[in-house]
Amino acid sequence: MTTTAATGAKKPIKLRIIFILNALKILITFGFFTAFKYFGFTAGELEGDSAAMTMFYAAFAYMALFAMMVASILKRLMVGIRSVIVVDLILSIFIPAPIGIAISIVSLGLTFTQSVRNYFSYRS
Numbered sequence: 054m055t056t057t058a059a060t061g062a063k064k065p066i067k068l069r070i071i072f073i074l075n076a077l078k079i080l081i082t083f084g085f086f087t088a089f090k091y092f093g094f095t096a097g098e099l100e101g102d103s104a105a106m107t108m109f110y111a112a113f114a115y116m117a118l119f120a121m122m123v124a125s126i127l128k129r130l131m132v133g134i135r136s137v138i139v140v141d142l143i144l145s146i147f148i149p150a151p152i153g154i155a156i157s158i159v160s161l162g163l164t165f166t167q168s169v170r171n172y173f174s175y176r177s
Contacts, residue, residue, distance in 0.1 A: 065168035068126065071134075071160045075119050075141070078156050082112040111148050115141070131173040135164055 088094035090105035099107070118141050125133030138161045145153030163169060 063172075064126075065166075065172055067163045067166050068169050068172055071138075071163050071169075072122075072126070074156045074160055075115070075122060078153055079112055079115045079119060081152055082108050082115055082150070086112060107148060111144065111150065111153075114144055115153075118144070129173050129175070131164070131170070134173075135161065138164065 085094070085096075086105050086108035089099070089101065089108060094100075096104070118137050122134055122137045125131075125137060138157055142154065142157035142161065145157055
């Protein structure tokens, strides 16, 4: 399928979903930081100030990866966005953050859809 201006120039809905999910992941992580730090939340082995600091640093790591994702989207680098999502997945596994893992897997899957591939292959 050839990519035309109509199919490649406009950001597809699935790419917007990737963007929104990863932005929400940052907000969710800060929410968990607040819950661990101020409300005594526990989740399995995670509890107290050490869990709060883990979430705090994870949120900043997610923000840095999100910035790299946005740069990859703007430069239309498919390898860049997939690399960022894989690093994001690895970070989520080591935290451990099941919500982050799920969002990363969904985001990575969405990068293989035809509309997203058309967007990244389009050159004006």
